[in-house]
Amino acid sequence: xxxxxxxxPWAPMSYGFLDASAKRELRRKMIKAVCVPGCQMPYASREVxxxxxxxxxxxxxxLTLIHPQMRVKVIDQGADDxxxxxxxxxxxxxxxxxxxxxxxxxxDLIQSRHRIPEEILREDQVLVLQVPNPxxxxxxxxxxxxxxxxxxxxxxxxxxxxxxxxxxxxGRVMQGASYPSMVNGRxxxxxxxxxxxxxxxxxxxxxxxxxxxxxxxxxxxxxPYTRVEPLVFDDVPYRVEEHGGLTCYRxxxxxxxxxxxxxxxxxxxxxxSDSEYGVKAIRTRDGEAIETGETWYKxxxxxx
Amino acid sequence: xxxxxxxxxxxxxxxxVQIRGVNKSYGSVVxxxxxxxxxxxxEVLGIxxxxxxxxxxxxxxxxxxxxxxxxxYTLDLPDLDGNLFDxxxxxxxxxxxxxxxxxxxxxxxxxxxxxxxxGNVAERLLVAGERRFAVLREKAREALAASEFPLERLDxxxxxxxxxxxxxxxxxxxxALEPALLLLDEPTTGLDVSVQALVLDxxxxxxxxxxxxxxxxxxDLGVIRTLADRVMVMRRGEVVEVGLADQIFQxxxxxxxxxxxHAKL
Numbered sequence: 104x105x106x107x108x109x110x111x112p113w114a115p116m117s118y119g120f121l122d123a124s125a126k127r128e129l130r131r132k133m134i135k136a137v138c139v140p141g142c143q144m145p146y147a148s149r150e151v152x153x154x155x156x157x158x159x160x161x162x163x164x165x166l167t168l169i170h171p172q173m174r175v176k177v178i179d180q181g182a183d184d185x186x187x188x189x190x191x192x193x194x195x196x197x198x199x200x201x202x203x204x205x206x207x208x209x210x211d212l213i214q215s216r217h218r219i220p221e222e223i224l225r226e227d228q229v230l231v232l233q234v235p236n237p238x239x240x241x242x243x244x245x246x247x248x249x250x251x252x253x254x255x256x257x258x259x260x261x262x263x264x265x266x267x268x269x270x271x272x273x274g275r276v277m278q279g280a281s282y283p284s285m286v287n288g289r290x291x292x293x294x295x296x297x298x299x300x301x302x303x304x305x306x307x308x309x310x311x312x313x314x315x316x317x318x319x320x321x322x323x324x325x326x327p328y329t330r331v332e333p334l335v336f337d338d339v340p341y342r343v344e345e346h347g348g349l350t351c352y353r354x355x356x357x358x359x360x361x362x363x364x365x366x367x368x369x370x371x372x373x374x375x376s377d378s379e380y381g382v383k384a385i386r387t388r389d390g391e392a393i394e395t396g397e398t399w400y401k402x403x404x405x406x407x
Numbered sequence: 408x409x410x411x412x413x414x415x416x417x418x419x420x421x422x423x424v425q426i427r428g429v430n431k432s433y434g435s436v437v438x439x440x441x442x443x444x445x446x447x448x449x450e451v452l453g454i455x456x457x458x459x460x461x462x463x464x465x466x467x468x469x470x471x472x473x474x475x476x477x478x479x480y481t482l483d484l485p486d487l488d489g490n491l492f493d494x495x496x497x498x499x500x501x502x503x504x505x506x507x508x509x510x511x512x513x514x515x516x517x518x519x520x521x522x523x524x525x526g527n528v529a530e531r532l533l534v535a536g537e538r539r540f541a542v543l544r545e546k547a548r549e550a551l552a553a554s555e556f557p558l559e560r561l562d563x564x565x566x567x568x569x570x571x572x573x574x575x576x577x578x579x580x581x582x583a584l585e586p587a588l589l590l591l592d593e594p595t596t597g598l599d600v601s602v603q604a605l606v607l608d609x610x611x612x613x614x615x616x617x618x619x620x621x622x623x624x625x626x627d628l629g630v631i632r633t634l635a636d637r638v639m640v641m642r643r644g645e646v647v648e649v650g651l652a653d654q655i656f657q658x659x660x661x662x663x664x665x666x667x668x669h670a671k672l
Binding site for chain 1: 496497500519522523525526529530533534535536538539540541543544562
């Protein structure tokens with residue numbers, strides 16, 4: 104027996120880019136995060152070949168979870184084809200050998216920036232969200248040590264103060280994205296800047312959601328079948344964006360979250376924000392036999 | 408016709424606040440030495456003393472912001488017993504939010520300057536668990552009206568308001584939950600004399616209407632004389648004299664009190 108036979112052959116980097124100890128730490132922190140839903144777990148965010156703030160947190164989680172049989176989908180604001188999404192997808196495929204996909208139904212791992220796909224995710228799927236600012240209390244308590252104490256005490260009164268201020272100033276809740284939500288009745292989290300439209304999708308969802316902030320070095324999670332309740336006043340109901348009645352000008356899909364596209368004459372056209380869902384709608388319209396999954400929203404309404 | 412007089416209120420009732428044997432030192436500086444104080448329900452206790460006499464430290468302890476090295480503090484309320492200094496942080500926060508109101512000399516300590524005035528008052532109610540917008544709005548309006556705040560500026564942030572108005576917002580915030588004990592830390596210091604008089608008027612009217620138990624700390628004997636029923640004189644962390652306000656001002660016993668009263672009047 105030689106020493107060489109006991110060691111692995113030389114490779115330019117570890118499988119999945121991150122070294123084994125980094126992945127071990129991330130796995131442990133993810134388990135912790137799943138055990139205490141919505142609670143932010145600090146972790147040592149590693150360097151990845153991408154600037155902080157471009158999804159390094161989500162990328163590290165994806166690199167830890169990935170294996171060669173896992174099909175990966177990456178979206179950026181709902182689109183599969185944006186530069187950011189395309190390069191993260193290519194990077195993940197290159198360092199892991201995992202096949203990439205665009206289809207939400209096929210994907211095992213979905214890394215997303217600021218959107219949750221329109222098709223319902225299953226128990227065997229994992230959604231990884233990139234989080235720029237994981238601390239919901241930051242706007243009301245700039246001192247992070249005190250904010251952590253407030254999380255410990257479940258002292259969230261000031262979150263409602265923020266909503267109060269918005270209603271007083273503007274007559275309605277102005278919080279568009281990152282709507283603060285109570286997870287499992289205990290921790291308030293910011294669900295990354297997903298629109299209000301997407302927050303009800305997390306409530307009692309079948310899939311696991313992991314949210315990771317690379318720059319801020321925090322991981323938190325929403326395990327399957329966990330309550331996620333947006334903070335509201337008892338007499339002011341939660342309202343999602345009024346996109347239920349809009350129709351996509353390219354695919355004709357109706358009742359989904361839309362991107363507004365300003366037109367030359369001052370009007371607006373709308374297209375489905377979830378680009379792959381739009382593609383599926385077009386292909387179905389053209390007579391192709393492809394499988395489209397159940398959607399969370401039906402006719403622009405979220406069934407209770 | 409014979410007139411029968413009731414015994415004075417103070418004699419009949421048990422004290423609301425009892426503080427015993429409080430000691431506190433910061434390093435080698437002794438801030439409080441064996442301080443005891445009693446406050447009866449519905450009365451106003453004035454604490455006077457020069458700068459550094461420990462009066463503000465004592466008030467901060469009554470608001471449970473600081474813990475002493477030794478001593479006990481009890482509030483005579485239905486569901487509360489034992490030494491309040493032993494409460495954990497959570498219980499302390501709930502107690503401060505619901506039972507004790509405080510007005511600081513510096514409004515920046517007590518107010519969120521960039522939020523609206525009504526929001527500042529609503530924060531108190533939110534911490535206590537109120538989650539109905541309409542109720543919050545109505546109660547904030549009531550509390551601000553009670554502290555004679557001009558209601559057309561309900562939603563102006565305190566940073567845009569004058570000093571007197573800021574103190575009124577602090578006062579509204581303090582009384583919003585009808586606290587058992589209202590603490591005032593130099594509430595009128597830094598205001599000009601006419602505004603000071605108006606704020607004192609408001610305080611006096613509130614006291615008359617609601618019988619709130621108050622502890623007011625001031626180095627201004629005029630303020631204490633206007634408001635307080637009883638006066639406690641402090642010097643170098645010790646209580647030198649306690650008595651009815653009139654007695655202290657007309658017939659001071661301790662040499663330091665004599666000096667203080669004569670310096671003023």
